[in-house]
Amino acid sequence: xxxxxxxxxxxxxxxxxxxxxxxxxxxxxxxxxxxxxxxxxxxxxxxxxxxxxxxxxxxxxxxxxxxxxxxxxxxxxxxxxxxxxxxxxxxxxxxxxxxxxxxxxxxxxxxxxxxxxxxxxxxxxxxxxxxxxxxxxxxxxxxxxxxxxxxxxxxxxxxxxxxxxxxxxxxxxxxxxxxxxxxxxxxxxxxxxxxxxxxxxxxxxxxxxxxxxxxxxxxxxxxxxxxxxxxxxxxxxxxxxxxxxxxxxxxxxxxxxxxxxxxxxxxxxxxxxxxxxxxxxxxxxxxxxxxxxxxxxxxxxxxxxxxxxxxxxxxxxxxxxxxxxxxxxxxxxxxxxxxxxxxxxxxxxxxxxxxxxxxxxxxxxxxxxxxxxxxxxxxxxxxxxxxxxxxxxxxxxxxxxxxxxxxxxxxxxxxxxxxxxxxxxxxxxxxxxxxxxxxxxxxxxxxxxxxx
Amino acid sequence: xxxxxxxxxxxxxxxxxxxxxxxxxxxxxxxxxxxxxxxxxxxxxxxxxxxxxxxxxxxxxxxxxxxxxxxxxxxxxxxxxxxxxxxxxxxxxxxxxxxxxxxxxxxxxxxxxxxxxxxxxxxxxxxxxxxxxxxxxxxxxxxxxxxxxxxxxxxxxxxxxxxxxxxxxxxxxxxxx
Numbered sequence: 001x002x003x004x005x006x007x008x009x010x011x012x013x014x015x016x017x018x019x020x021x022x023x024x025x026x027x028x029x030x031x032x033x034x035x036x037x038x039x040x041x042x043x044x045x046x047x048x049x050x051x052x053x054x055x056x057x058x059x060x061x062x063x064x065x066x067x068x069x070x071x072x073x074x075x076x077x078x079x080x081x082x083x084x085x086x087x088x089x090x091x092x093x094x095x096x097x098x099x100x101x102x103x104x105x106x107x108x109x110x111x112x113x114x115x116x117x118x119x120x121x122x123x124x125x126x127x128x129x130x131x132x133x134x135x136x137x138x139x140x141x142x143x144x145x146x147x148x149x150x151x152x153x154x155x156x157x158x159x160x161x162x163x164x165x166x167x168x169x170x171x172x173x174x175x176x177x178x179x180x181x182x183x184x185x186x187x188x189x190x191x192x193x194x195x196x197x198x199x200x201x202x203x204x205x206x207x208x209x210x211x212x213x214x215x216x217x218x219x220x221x222x223x224x225x226x227x228x229x230x231x232x233x234x235x236x237x238x239x240x241x242x243x244x245x246x247x248x249x250x251x252x253x254x255x256x257x258x259x260x261x262x263x264x265x266x267x268x269x270x271x272x273x274x275x276x277x278x279x280x281x282x283x284x285x286x287x288x289x290x291x292x293x294x295x296x297x298x299x300x301x302x303x304x305x306x307x308x309x310x311x312x313x314x315x316x317x318x319x320x321x322x323x324x325x326x327x328x329x330x331x332x333x334x335x336x337x338x339x340x341x342x343x344x345x346x347x348x349x350x351x352x353x354x355x356x357x358x359x360x361x362x363x364x365x366x367x368x369x370x371x372x373x374x375x376x377x378x379x380x381x382x383x384x385x386x387x388x389x390x391x392x393x394x395x396x397x398x399x400x401x402x403x404x405x406x407x408x409x410x411x412x413x414x415x416x417x418x419x420x421x422x423x424x425x426x427x428x429x430x431x432x433x434x435x436x437x438x439x440x441x442x443x444x445x446x447x448x449x450x451x452x
Numbered sequence: 453x454x455x456x457x458x459x460x461x462x463x464x465x466x467x468x469x470x471x472x473x474x475x476x477x478x479x480x481x482x483x484x485x486x487x488x489x490x491x492x493x494x495x496x497x498x499x500x501x502x503x504x505x506x507x508x509x510x511x512x513x514x515x516x517x518x519x520x521x522x523x524x525x526x527x528x529x530x531x532x533x534x535x536x537x538x539x540x541x542x543x544x545x546x547x548x549x550x551x552x553x554x555x556x557x558x559x560x561x562x563x564x565x566x567x568x569x570x571x572x573x574x575x576x577x578x579x580x581x582x583x584x585x586x587x588x589x590x591x592x593x594x595x596x597x598x599x600x601x602x603x604x605x606x607x608x609x610x611x612x613x614x615x616x617x618x619x620x621x622x623x624x625x626x627x628x629x
Contacts, residue, residue: 023535114605
């Protein structure tokens with residue numbers, strides 16, 4: 001247990017009797033606590049504005065607003081402060097009401113010195129744990145956000161600004177971006193910087209499950225709801241209670257699932273499959289997709305009403321080729337991460353390897369970059385990653401063929417291989433797996449000529 | 453050396469030899485103690501319904517004694533003390549000020565149905581006197597064990613703590629005394 005300085009705790013004594021205020025104040029002053037006093041509800045509310053109060057010792061019977069009403073008022077804006085009711089007119093009814101309304105404890109005047117000491121000691125212990133918990137949470141939050149998102153380029157900085165803007169609100173967020181751009185990471189960043197961060201974020205990949213399974217996955221089911229439902233099971237809506245629900249690949253939802261989701265979003269409640277009782281849906285929705293939802297709406301594949309419901313705040317994640325400036329940072333980060341996880345010394349990235357990484361188009365985005373680096377760390381033995389350690393298609397073919405027809409692609413590929421082999425016909429033919437005559441025929445067909 | 457007057461309140465306390473109390477206090481802190489010759493009337497502090505004496509009223513009465521000029525006054529009474537919100541108090545003092553009071557009512561073993569012990573009673577009285585005087589010299593309740601400034605809500609707590617101050621409290625007293 002950490003040492004706790006009583007002067008870090010402020011106790012407010014609310015009682016209309018001056019002698020009670022005075023004696024309680026003197027009693028706790030001797031223990032070293034900070035003390036403020038109030039003789040009625042109005043003064044108490046004023047004190048709450050002027051001081052950071054941790055514990056309130058509250059009388060019930062006071063002229064004007066009584067203690068129980070004051071407790072309700074305080075709870076409207078402060079859920080943390082610990083309220084201990086001390087009353088001369090104790091009844092079971094008031095005790096139950098006070099405790100139900102969130103009082104920490106309840107005792108009657110006159111109170112035994114030992115009981116009073118225990119009550120306050122317990123309250124202080126709770127505050128100590130709350131503060132310790134908060135400090136731990138803050139340190140965890142700090143680690144989460146700083147470690148995970150890497151990007152100093154202008155497009156990525158804009159994304160982070162949007163994340164910071166939208167995170168503290170409770171708005172639904174739609175994250176758009178190609179596959180592998182880190183949509184789930186951004187969803188987690190939004191969640192971790194929201195007031196819901198102490199509750200879970202539940203990710204659901206809508207594209208990974210068939211419609212029937214997705215329904216029970218989202219809604220949960222009661223025992224016996226369908227064949228095989230042997231136990232009651234919570235769905236993702238329920239698991240995300242208080243936190244965030246991340247629906248990835250929302251563009252793949254079937255029309256029926258879209259209707260079901262829309263109903264939950266509108267009613268803010270749902271039923272488990274086979275269940276009669278409605279369950280409150282208290283979660284923040286974050287969606288992501290790599291398809292053009294507007295086009296899907298026009299072609300009636302995606303419901304317009306659901307589209308407007310989820311398209312409240314949109315974040316476009318840039319493709320990696322649109323933020324090449326981040327490639328060195330990301331590559332270095334992945335080298336360190338994978339070397340650490342494989343318990344190896346961190347290899348260096350050679351300038352040539354970095355050039356290859358910088359010129360590649362990365363159709364698979366950051367995920368592809370990470371996979372390439374992981375592979376390079378696995379196969380590298382020398383301690384310096386060279387282009388030879390990178391996957392073949394990256395090192396040898398930094399730009400994908402631009403042609404679309406088979407003959408266009410063939411022409412570009414032959415041209416590329418000839419360039420790579422310095423127009424040595426025999427070697428190029430061997431690499432292409434064809435004989436020299438066939439290669440000459442192709443050169444003629446496509447009008448390819450050795451550069452002057 | 454700081455001067456302290458010990459004043460019996462209501463009547464002379466039963467079983468407590470005030471000269472012995474004086475020696476016990478002076479052995480621990482550098483004060484010079486005078487014992488008032490006559491008990492002080494505290495009838496005005498009696499709460500008839502509670503059959504207890506209001507300790508805060510007693511402190512006010514002590515401060516009004518114009519014939520007592522010493523820097524500190526310590527009242528000792530055989531009657532039970534209270535403050536309005538608590539069922540009882542062993543004693544009360546003005547923090548960093550002049551007056552303090554303690555009661556022997558709950559320091560007797562007989563109060564708890566145990567055999568009388570003059571030695572235990574005197575030990576408890578010395579500790580209570582040191583504790584309340586400590587408050588008048590600016591000391592708050594001490595959470596360092598062991599120290600006579602530890603808060604006591606049971607008589608057992610008084611028995612457990614020593615009739616002496618811990619080092620930090622003693623250093624504080626060294627500055628003020």
